[in-house]
Amino acid sequence: MSGDCIDKHNVQGDIWPGLSKKYEDFHFFRILNVERFKSHLSSFIPHITDCEKAMQDKGLIRQHKIAVAQGTESPKLLDVVGVNISFTSKGLALLGKRDIQSKAFEIGQLADMTDTANGGRDKATDWMDEFKNKEIHGLINIGGSSKDIVEKKWKDIQALFVGRFKFTTSIEEVVALSGKDRDAPNGSKEHFGYEDGISQPKIQGLDRPEEGEKAPPLIPPGIFFLGHRGQPICQPDWAHEGSFLAIRKLQCMVPEFDKYLEDEASKHNLTSEQLAARFMGRWRSGAPIDMAPDQDNPALAHSNNFDFDPADTQSRCPFAAHIRKSRPRADIEDRFTRSIFRRGITYGPDVTEQEKKDHKTTVDRGIFFMAYSSDIDNGFSFMQKKMINNSQWPEREPATGPEGAGLDPFCGQAVPPGPPKFCMVDGDKKTVHVSLDNWVVARGGEYLFVPPIKFLKTLSKST
Numbered sequence: 124m125s126g127d128c129i130d131k132h133n134v135q136g137d138i139w140p141g142l143s144k145k146y147e148d149f150h151f152f153r154i155l156n157v158e159r160f161k162s163h164l165s166s167f168i169p170h171i172t173d174c175e176k177a178m179q180d181k182g183l184i185r186q187h188k189i190a191v192a193q194g195t196e197s198p199k200l201l202d203v204v205g206v207n208i209s210f211t212s213k214g215l216a217l218l219g220k221r222d223i224q225s226k227a228f229e230i231g232q233l234a235d236m237t238d239t240a241n242g243g244r245d246k247a248t249d250w251m252d253e254f255k256n257k258e259i260h261g262l263i264n265i266g267g268s269s270k271d272i273v274e275k276k277w278k279d280i281q282a283l284f285v286g287r288f289k290f291t292t293s294i295e296e297v298v299a300l301s302g303k304d305r306d307a308p309n310g311s312k313e314h315f316g317y318e319d320g321i322s323q324p325k326i327q328g329l330d331r332p333e334e335g336e337k338a339p340p341l342i343p344p345g346i347f348f349l350g351h352r353g354q355p356i357c358q359p360d361w362a363h364e365g366s367f368l369a370i371r372k373l374q375c376m377v378p379e380f381d382k383y384l385e386d387e388a389s390k391h392n393l394t395s396e397q398l399a400a401r402f403m404g405r406w407r408s409g410a411p412i413d414m415a416p417d418q419d420n421p422a423l424a425h426s427n428n429f430d431f432d433p434a435d436t437q438s439r440c441p442f443a444a445h446i447r448k449s450r451p452r453a454d455i456e457d458r459f460t461r462s463i464f465r466r467g468i469t470y471g472p473d474v475t476e477q478e479k480k481d482h483k484t485t486v487d488r489g490i491f492f493m494a495y496s497s498d499i500d501n502g503f504s505f506m507q508k509k510m511i512n513n514s515q516w517p518e519r520e521p522a523t524g525p526e527g528a529g530l531d532p533f534c535g536q537a538v539p540p541g542p543p544k545f546c547m548v549d550g551d552k553k554t555v556h557v558s559l560d561n562w563v564v565a566r567g568g569e570y571l572f573v574p575p576i577k578f579l580k581t582l583s584k585s586t
């Protein structure tokens with residue numbers, strides 16, 4: 124195990140600090156010829172955005188924003204594009220690597236998320252055919268400041284994997300997905316209308332501690348980068364500084380959600396915004412309800428200075444609110460193991476006037492959810508199956524009564540026939556369990572390993 128310093132030319136940049144992206148295309152591919160693929164890798168590797176480059180890009184954007192605020196530059200979109208590559212367990216096996224220790228990674232996301240005996244509640248029938256019935260070996264994700272720049276990059280990359288002639292092609296695209304931030308002024312919000320991209324784990328040796336005495340503590344780097352301090356499971360040397368990625372296409376039923384709020388809130392002596400805030404644990408502005416329980420305070424929109432303490436009550440924030448279920452803070456002793464870097468992006472257009480009128484989704488929209496960590500089994504998979512989908516987690520009787528805390532209203536999946544239930548303190552200070560609908564549908568996804576760049580270089584020389 125090495126110290127806290129990661130090699131910024133070895134780690135791929137979407138893991139940390141994240142690619143700068145308003146647009147992102149996901150190209151899931153199949154390897155057609157292993158030897159040719161390895162040899163094509165050598166010309167692809169210089170296109171990979173490492174940590175160092177991703178940091179530089181973020182620095183340029185930050186400087187530009189400061190200059191705009193100071194009036195020394197006029198606002199413009201800086202041309203930025205970043206590329207990462209990752210592999211499924213089948214892809215790694217083809218490349219000769221079968222020694223990664225992870226059951227979830229080995230069996231893949233479909234098997235893991237439909238494993239009903241262990242809390243997996245995805246319905247295979249909801250999944251896109253490509254993720255169900257086609258073999259996927261890897262993913263090339265390209266994020267950037269404009270659609271054009273992202274598409275141009277893919278053209279360049281495709282040419283590298285074709286080689287000199289069409290018949291020398293080494294990969295084939297299985298499915299391509301396109302994500303994009305919502306249009307202004309909602310660019311930083313996801314489709315349900317909540318401010319996103321606020322809270323991310325901060326890392327020892329890389330980040331400064333967050334402001335405020337209740338803010339989450341710094342997390343050991345091994346929770347995200349293999350081979351570093353705090354890594355929960357021993358993994359092979361070649362994987363040093365890699366990370367796992369869980370990517371999911373999550374469709375969001377926004378008009379149905381808004382209609383529910385409109386119909387149900389007053390039954391609990393709440394406004395629809397108060398009910399929406401209880402579901403998320405933050406107001407749509409981003410302000411945490413642990414700090415602003417009764418009414419929104421946009422001045423707190425990006426605050427992380429809260430910890431749900433005292434943990435035996437939900438008088439301010441419901442135990443099952445999305446941000447409390449998925450990052451419980453003072454609710455659990457181990458504040459590190461379940462941490463993930465979220466790097467997702469929205470997809471699809473905003474709700475149309477017709478959809479608003481009919482309260483019915485007819486256009487596909489949602490999130491390409493992306494979670495990085497050094498351990499899928501104890502990270503994303505555990506969170507989804509054992510926390511988010513578990514109505515008895517966290518166990519908080521007597522505060523909740525025997526029915527338990529209930530499900531996360533956004534990504535909690537009920538045991539059929541449902542309906543999902545959510546426990547909260549209502550506008551009359553009474554503890555109630557309300558019935559929810561399914562506003563988020565999992566349409567497919569993959570578990571991938573994002574290898575260190577040194578491994579890719581060795582691989583490319585091994586032809």
Ligand code: HEM
Pocket residue numbers: 313315317318319320321322323373374375403405445446447449450463465489490492503506507511533534563
């Ligand atoms: C369509 C589905 C989802 C939506 C709309 C959604 C939305 C949000 C929003 C608005 C936030 C608060 C903003 C922020 O802190 O950056 C958030 C935070 C978070 N979400 Fe989700 N999310 C979804 C799916 C998931 C899933 C599947 C997981 C994990 C299995 C997850 C884990 C988290 C975590 C860990 C946080 C940060 C909590 C914190 O640090 O306080 N989310 N999400």
